[in-house]
Amino acid sequence: MKYLDEFRNEVQASILAERIKRATKHSWRIMEVCGGQTHTIMQYGLQDLLPAExxxxxxxxxxxxxxxLEVIDKAIAIASSKNVIFCSYGDMLRVPGSRSDLFDVKAAGGDVRIVYSPLDCLKIAAENPSKQVVFFAIGFETTAPAxxxxxxxxxxxxxxxxxxLVSHVTVPPVIRGLMDFSDSRVQGFLGPGHVCSVMGWGQxxxxxxxxxxxxxxxxxxxVDILEGILxxxxxxxxxxxFVENQYSRAVTKQGNAAAQAVLDEVFVVCDQHWRGLGLIPKSGxxxxxxxxSHDADLVFSTNAEPIRESSICISGDILKGxxxxxxxxxxxxxxTPEQPLGATMVSSEGTCAAYFRYGRLEICS
Ligand code: SF4
Incomplete structure (x- = not known):
């Protein structure tokens, strides 16, 4: 299949790995921004193709x-309310809140539904005029336009x-936050391809x-990732x-003007709390x-629950590299993915889940 097979080509990957080896004279630490890239790195064992440096x-x-965590708790509280149909992408149902998750709400009789698009929720809202239909709108600049x-x-x-129920986050402020962080170890970034297809690489x-x-x-x-590393x-x-664009088949400098226009019309930039990283100014x-009048955060009042992260979980340090x-x-x-203590074990794009699925030898002895 065009754009897939050629970028999964083993010979091409080996050539790139060899070129990386020849080009590397010093030790470098490179961070991939996207969870999808983390998943590919683990799935194809790309770290093993790279020189030790x-x-x-x-x-x-x-x-x-x-x-x-406070947003997950709010989602759980809203989903538990009478007369509410709560809709979400499937991954979010297993994310642990302070005391429970959305699957627990569903098991207790709450009307929690997995959808594949916010447009599915419009249909559900039209079909259920006596119900309040809430969509859990999370994600980066990629999901925000829809x-x-x-x-x-x-x-x-x-x-x-x-x-x-909006909890959108944006990439440039978190890169800034990671670089301002005093223990930052990052020396180069693989930038977020899908985000840049919307926002452009210029920013x-x-x-x-x-x-x-x-x-x-x-x-x-x-092949994309090895080319990016090279x-x-x-x-x-x-x-x-400087900024280079390896993903030119999808990304331009300006990005998608129509998507950016709808973002500007519907959303305003706000400070955002990132799980594991804390509050990052103007990052959401x-x-x-x-x-x-469509903002669940304003319309539904919920009792704030005490925030309690697992004391064992180090996902914040993992997200910082x-x-x-x-x-x-x-x-x-x-x-484990079946019993996650922290959010990075939940989604297939989460680092802990990717290590668990593809790198079980990493389990501590
Ligand atoms: S494995 Fe990952 S998600 Fe699980 S407790 Fe440890 S750091 Fe947190």
């Missing part, structure tokens, strides 16, 4: 992993029983210049730092005042 760090680009379109359509069609130039760090916007197949290594070895979206899942004593023991 290249260490891959796994970044905060799994939306399920970084959604704040959520914005859904609420725009709800407003246009007077679908007053449709709400979004990463300021970050690359400010932190003197290579950023190579990269796709999600093995480009980062070339920059690092020659003392250069919330609904603009014009859409306040300071530690790896093998450093967690619970990895593969108390914490």
């Amino acid at each position: 290249i260490e891959l760090l796994h970044g905060p680009g799994c939306p399920v992993c970084v959604t704040g 959520n914005a379109m859904a609420v725009k359509q709800a407003k246009r069609t007077n679908l007053d029983n449709f709400y979004l 990463y130039e300021e970050l690359s210049e400010r932190y003197k760090i290579p950023i190579v916007v990269t796709g999600f197949e093995p 480009k980062v290594v070339h920059q690092l070895e020659t003392g250069k730092s 979206y919330k609904l603009s005042p014009e859409y306040a 300071i530690r790896k899942p093998k450093d967690c004593p619970a990895f593969g023991r108390e914490c």
